[in-house]
Amino acid sequence: MTTRPATRSRGKGVVTKGLPLSGVRIVDVTLMWAGPFCTEQLADLGAEVIKIEAPTGDPMRGMVAPVPGSGAYPGGEPGERPYNRAGFFNQVNRNKLSACIDLKTPTGKLLFKDLVKISDVVVDNFGGGVMDRLDLGYDVLRQVKSDIIMLCMPGFGSTGPEKDYAGYGIVLEPLSGLSSVTGYADDDMPMKTGVDHMDPMVGTHAAGAIVAALLHRKRTGKGQYIETSHLEAAAFLLGEAFMEYSMNDRVPKRRGNRHPFLAPHGCYPCRGDDRWVTIAVASETEWEALCTAMGQPEWSRDAKFKDAESRWQNQDALNGQIAAWTKERDHYEVTHLLQQAGVSAGAVLNLKDLASDPHLNERNFWQATEHPEAGRHTLIGVRFKISEMSDKFRMPAPCFGQDLDYVLCQLLGKSRGEMAALVRDKIVYTRPVAGAAD
Amino acid sequence: MGAQEKREGALAGFRVLDLTHYIAGPYCTRLLSGLGAEVIKVEKPGEGDGARRVGPFLHDDVHPEKSGLFLHLNAGKKSITLNLKTSAGKEIFKELAKSADAVIENFEPRVMPSLGLDYPALIQLNQGIVMTSISNFGQTGPYRDYKATELTEYAMSGLMYITGEPEREPLKLGVNMAQYVAGQLALVPTLAALYARETTGVGKHIDVSIMEACAGLLEFQAAQYDYTGWVPKRIGNINEKGHPWGLYPCRDGYVALASRFGKWPLMAKLMEKPELKDPRFDDSFGRIQHRDEIDAIMLPWLVEHDKEEIYHTAQRLGVVAGWVRDMKDVANSAQLKARDFFVSVEHPATGALVYPGAPYSMSGTPFQTGRAPFLGEHNEEIYLSYLGYDKQELVRLRGQGII
Numbered sequence: 001m002t003t004r005p006a007t008r009s010r011g012k013g014v015v016t017k018g019l020p021l022s023g024v025r026i027v028d029v030t031l032m033w034a035g036p037f038c039t040e041q042l043a044d045l046g047a048e049v050i051k052i053e054a055p056t057g058d059p060m061r062g063m064v065a066p067v068p069g070s071g072a073y074p075g076g077e078p079g080e081r082p083y084n085r086a087g088f089f090n091q092v093n094r095n096k097l098s099a100c101i102d103l104k105t106p107t108g109k110l111l112f113k114d115l116v117k118i119s120d121v122v123v124d125n126f127g128g129g130v131m132d133r134l135d136l137g138y139d140v141l142r143q144v145k146s147d148i149i150m151l152c153m154p155g156f157g158s159t160g161p162e163k164d165y166a167g168y169g170i171v172l173e174p175l176s177g178l179s180s181v182t183g184y185a186d187d188d189m190p191m192k193t194g195v196d197h198m199d200p201m202v203g204t205h206a207a208g209a210i211v212a213a214l215l216h217r218k219r220t221g222k223g224q225y226i227e228t229s230h231l232e233a234a235a236f237l238l239g240e241a242f243m244e245y246s247m248n249d250r251v252p253k254r255r256g257n258r259h260p261f262l263a264p265h266g267c268y269p270c271r272g273d274d275r276w277v278t279i280a281v282a283s284e285t286e287w288e289a290l291c292t293a294m295g296q297p298e299w300s301r302d303a304k305f306k307d308a309e310s311r312w313q314n315q316d317a318l319n320g321q322i323a324a325w326t327k328e329r330d331h332y333e334v335t336h337l338l339q340q341a342g343v344s345a346g347a348v349l350n351l352k353d354l355a356s357d358p359h360l361n362e363r364n365f366w367q368a369t370e371h372p373e374a375g376r377h378t379l380i381g382v383r384f385k386i387s388e389m390s391d392k393f394r395m396p397a398p399c400f401g402q403d404l405d406y407v408l409c410q411l412l413g414k415s416r417g418e419m420a421a422l423v424r425d426k427i428v429y430t431r432p433v434a435g436a437a438d
Numbered sequence: 439m440g441a442q443e444k445r446e447g448a449l450a451g452f453r454v455l456d457l458t459h460y461i462a463g464p465y466c467t468r469l470l471s472g473l474g475a476e477v478i479k480v481e482k483p484g485e486g487d488g489a490r491r492v493g494p495f496l497h498d499d500v501h502p503e504k505s506g507l508f509l510h511l512n513a514g515k516k517s518i519t520l521n522l523k524t525s526a527g528k529e530i531f532k533e534l535a536k537s538a539d540a541v542i543e544n545f546e547p548r549v550m551p552s553l554g555l556d557y558p559a560l561i562q563l564n565q566g567i568v569m570t571s572i573s574n575f576g577q578t579g580p581y582r583d584y585k586a587t588e589l590t591e592y593a594m595s596g597l598m599y600i601t602g603e604p605e606r607e608p609l610k611l612g613v614n615m616a617q618y619v620a621g622q623l624a625l626v627p628t629l630a631a632l633y634a635r636e637t638t639g640v641g642k643h644i645d646v647s648i649m650e651a652c653a654g655l656l657e658f659q660a661a662q663y664d665y666t667g668w669v670p671k672r673i674g675n676i677n678e679k680g681h682p683w684g685l686y687p688c689r690d691g692y693v694a695l696a697s698r699f700g701k702w703p704l705m706a707k708l709m710e711k712p713e714l715k716d717p718r719f720d721d722s723f724g725r726i727q728h729r730d731e732i733d734a735i736m737l738p739w740l741v742e743h744d745k746e747e748i749y750h751t752a753q754r755l756g757v758v759a760g761w762v763r764d765m766k767d768v769a770n771s772a773q774l775k776a777r778d779f780f781v782s783v784e785h786p787a788t789g790a791l792v793y794p795g796a797p798y799s800m801s802g803t804p805f806q807t808g809r810a811p812f813l814g815e816h817n818e819e820i821y822l823s824y825l826g827y828d829k830q831e832l833v834r835l836r837g838q839g840i841i
Contacts, residue, residue: 020627020634020642033657041623045630059699063721070723072662087661160776165753170683171694171760175771179685179692180764181612184602190692190762192675192685193611194600195655197619204622205469209448209798211629212473216448216803218636224802232779235768236797237618243506244494245765246792252494252765257589257610260493265589267598267607274671276608278593335594339584346590348608350599351663351670354653359581365650377664383654384627385576385645387557 019046019389024214025119026050027112028096029103031058033169033196034230035125035153036092037203042121042210043095044382044391050119050407051098052112057400057432058093062086064434074374083400083432084373090397091379094369098398099407100429103134107427112136113144114412120217121149121210128154128163138225147223149213151206157229167230169196176234181241185256202233262308263315264290267348268323270331276348277326277334286343287311293341294325364391371396401430447474448803452632455480455534455541456515457522459487461588461614462572462648463544464511465621466628470542471514472796472805478538478820479512479811480531483519483839486813487512496788503787503812510793513783514808516816519841522553526840531555533825536563540628540641544572547582557643568631568641572624576647586648591616595652600659603674620651680722681729685762688740693748694760695736697725704757709739785809817841 024047028039036051036058043049051058061083062071071078072087079085102108113136116122122141124131131137131152138150152158155167170192173179178197179190209226217223235242241252257278259265265280281287284307291300299305299321304314311318326334331347338345347353354360355378367381374396382391408414408422422428452475456467464479464487471477481487489511490502502508521527532555535541541560543550550556550571557569571577574586581594592598592610602609624646631642658679659670670678677683682695682705697705699722706714713735719725725732740748745761752759763771769792774780781795796805821827821841835841 020630022634037657041626045627063723067721067723070721072665072668074665076666087665088658091657091661156773157777160773162753162773166698166756166758168696168698168758170677170696171758173760174685174692174694174762175760175768177763177765177768178611178613179694179762180767182601182609183612184606184609189675189687190685191602191609192677192694193615194597194670194672195658197611197615197655200655201619201622204619204626205797208469208622208625208629209473209800211626211633212448213800213803215452215629215633215636218633219451222802224800226798226800228798229777231771231773232777232795233797235771235774235779236794238613238765238768239510239794240494240507241613241765242768242794243510243791245769247494247496247506247788248498250494252612254612257607259589265587267589267593267609269607276593276599278590278598278610280587280589282587339581342585344585344587344590346586346593348593348599349596351596351656351659354596354656354660355663359575359579360650360653363576363579363647363650365653374665379664380654380657380660383623383646383651386627386631387643387645389642 020386021045021047021211024048024121026121026123027052027115027119028123030123030125030153032060032125033092034199034203035123035206036060037200038206038210039096039123040092040094041204041207049096050115050403051093051096051398052103053098053100053400055100055102055429055433057083057100058089060086060089060092061400061432062089064432074377079373081373081399081431090371090374090377093397094379094393095395096398097403097406098401099404100401100432102427102429103136105427107422107425109134109136111408111412111427113141115407116141116144116148118411119145119148120214121151123151123206123210125153127166128152128156128158142223147217147221149210149217149223149226151210151226151228153202153206153228153230155230157232158227169199169230172198172230172234175231177238177241178234181252181254183254183256185254185258190254198230198234201237202228202230205233258315261312263311264318264322266319268319268326270326270334271329272331275331277331278346278348279322279338280344282344284308289341290338290343293338293343294322296325367393369393369396373399400432401428404428404430445804447472447806448800449473449475452476452539453537454478455538457541457543457545458572459544460489460617461511462617462621463542464489465618466570466572466624467515467542468511468513469622469625472807474803474806477515478534478816479515479517480520480522481517481813483521483814483841486517486519490813496791501787509785509788509791509810512810513793514806515811516820517811517813518817518820519814521840522555524840526835526838528554530825530840532563534820535560535567537824538564538567539632540568540570542570542572542624542628547571547573547577561641566635566639566641568628568635568644570624570628570644570646572620572646572648574647575649577645581649588614588616591648591652595649596656597652600670600672602672604672608672616648616652619655620646620648623651676729678726681725681732682736686737686740688748689742689744691745692762693740693745694762695752696758697722698756698758701756704755708752708755708757709736711735711739781807783807783809787812814841
């Protein structure tokens with residue numbers, strides 16, 4: 001984790017020259033993860049993403065007055081302004097700007113519309129109909145700017161009997177069928193994932209759809225309304241399992257780490273506490289290579305394991321023998337040894353491993369940032385490499401409302417006096433009020 | 439809707455050469471075909487995409503045109519066959535590349551350079567071409583040439599370590615998630631590079647690593663580790679984000695519940711358990727600290743109620759809830775049906791089948807679901823109409839094993 005930190009020049013907007021979405025301005029009213037994950041990709045690609053926060057702030061900024069011991073703050077210290085030091089928020093919102101405008105006030109709505117007038121895209125991930133009820137829905141905004149692209153992310157879509165249901169990532173895994181196929185083969189219990197996959201999944205779809213709409217607009221001059229539904233995006237992703245039902249009227253079951261026809265294919269214990277390696281053998285050549293690498297060439301002649309079908313039938317015995325070998329060894333050591341022999345092996349890495357992994361570090365997966373209130377920290381960098389394009393962050397995540405001056409004065413042409421009046425009248429805020437994450 | 443959709447997609451007029459196979463790459467180009475690009479899938483003569491040999495198969499008939507995985511991931515694409523290992527095959531590919539907007543490939547990183555068809559070679563022919571390479575570990579780095587499968591990718595990305603029960607081995611998911619994550623991510627920089635090209639006229643090479651696409655999802659965990667040194671572990675079906683926040687057994691199956699920010703009192707109302715309003719449970723940190731006490735109140739209530747009843751009652755009240763559906767339940771979802779999510783697609787080899795429809799909707803340029811192509815189905819169209827070969831030449835090239 002060693003790279004040069006990005007630093008931020010406050011209130012000067014974003015320098016995005018040379019990045020593919022340079023010149024695209026996005027008004028971002030998303031919060032939590034799915035929406036911010038979308039705009040994170042767009043910001044990484046060079047778009048100017050202006051996060052418009054509610055007076056309570058994005059809930060991911062954490063509690064305004066955190067309970068001692070809670071949250072992820074640098075050195076465990078929430079500090080004077082904890083909402084500027086929340087780890088997860090600072091990860092997801094790098095390369096973005098922040099201004100707080102209360103969209104429930106008439107003046108706030110006008111400011112928002114003025115901003116939309118000079119922007120290309122509006123993204124929100126409120127529940128269905130929230131922007132409409134604020135009188136800031138697509139039909140209103142297209143009157144303000146005829147070619148605006150607006151993307152909304154209601155969890156279940158904006159129509160249908162469940163349109164008002166709350167679509168957090170944690171409930172979309174079971175509702176899409178993912179949990180029903182995930183779990184240990186010998187256990188009746190469905191399992192959730194470790195990362196709420198459906199949030200970044202729908203966020204990535206949203207980012208793709210927005211760029212597709214930008215391309216379409218560039219060629220035709222037309223904007224449009226885009227709607228993602230977590231449930232639909234998740235059901236699309238479950239296509240391979242769905243087709244089993246659709247074609248054969250069969251419901252796929254949990255099979256743990258096993259493969260429908262390959263063996264060995266599993267997760268084996270290694271030396272140390274909670275250390276594991278995965279091994280997946282796909283051919284006879286790989287099987288023989290595995291036996292040789294383990295120093296057990298005679299296993300490949302054992303009648304129990306002589307071909308794919310024998311190995312699959314006897315995989316419990318086989319897995320036991322492999323585990324006896326792996327558990328004497330380090331998880332990385334097994335990985336490298338088997339990979340040299342041409343076998344697919346992968347250590348089960350944890351965060352600490354990933355942080356020091358030579359491959360990830362050589363490819364600049366991690367990136368150091370200097371945040372004015374959270375200090376120097378290391379984040380997940382830009383997730384893709386583009387030739388001749390810098391993948392350095394342009395700036396760390398914004399402090400709450402820090403770009404108010406840029407948005408009101410530079411973009412919307414307000415005077416300092418007008419800005420002060422807007423602060424006084426509680427139309428815009430420079431520090432959050434309690435509520436969102438409590 | 440779907441196959442019969444008349445309006446054009448957002449990427450109408452864009453041509454993509456699709457050198458992908460199995461899952462990660464085809465998922466990316468499936469999204470491109472859904473967005474209306476012309477996706478020309480270049481397959482190996484005789485065999486085609488390996489996904490044609492992976493199930494589920496219609497009526498368990500192991501047939502290259504009847505794989506549900508292939509049919510879903512390749513909907514709306516065209517297929518040509520071309521042997522890229524022959525010099526004539528390479529020349530034909532280069533001809534196609536001259537008029538293409540993008541090339542997407544998911545070979546091992548050594549393959550395209552060894553064919554003489556890497557990005558530096560392609561921009562000699564077409565400086566505006568965008569090339570996207572999706573691979574297990576990326577185009578550079580010490581693991582570049584390591585082999586991988588879904589299982590080993592999910593392990594190396596750090597996602598598997600935090601999936602499963604604390605006392606058991608780490609667990610992979612029931613779908614090929616690592617590959618979907620990477621395929622979907624690859625679309626975004628690909629389209630962004632095409633967008634920039636509209637102005638600059640110059641393409642880019644994009645390098646997407648499955649390991650990094652997946653490790654990149656650990657934003658919550660990486661931030662915690664960086665700020666506090668905490669290394670997250672498997673914690674089964676509970677969560678570090680709050681409590682309840684996971685899957686819990688109920689009378690006839692499993693439900694998901696999450697304690698929504700600022701709406702905790704609704705949980706007490708749902709379960710008619712005023713003791714849940716205990717001030718110690720007021721904020722999410724307090725609820726995590728007192729998991730056992732909350733469970734002692736909540737779990738007995740859940741096992742006295744049914745999953746769908748809990749789901750609807752809770753959600754109507756404003757409590758975040760779900761239930762564990764199998765694929766039949768998904769197919770019968772009232773919400774998905776009401777929104778016409780599923781589409782019926784007619785295919786000569788399978789007849790009409792129900793497919794998942796659009797992952798999102800675009801008001802001006804609908805997402806499209808056509809049918810998957812037969813192996814080499816579009817050879818004549820592409821080679822005759824696009825490249826100007828005549829039928830006799832096609833017969834010769836076929837005889838030579840080039841197409």
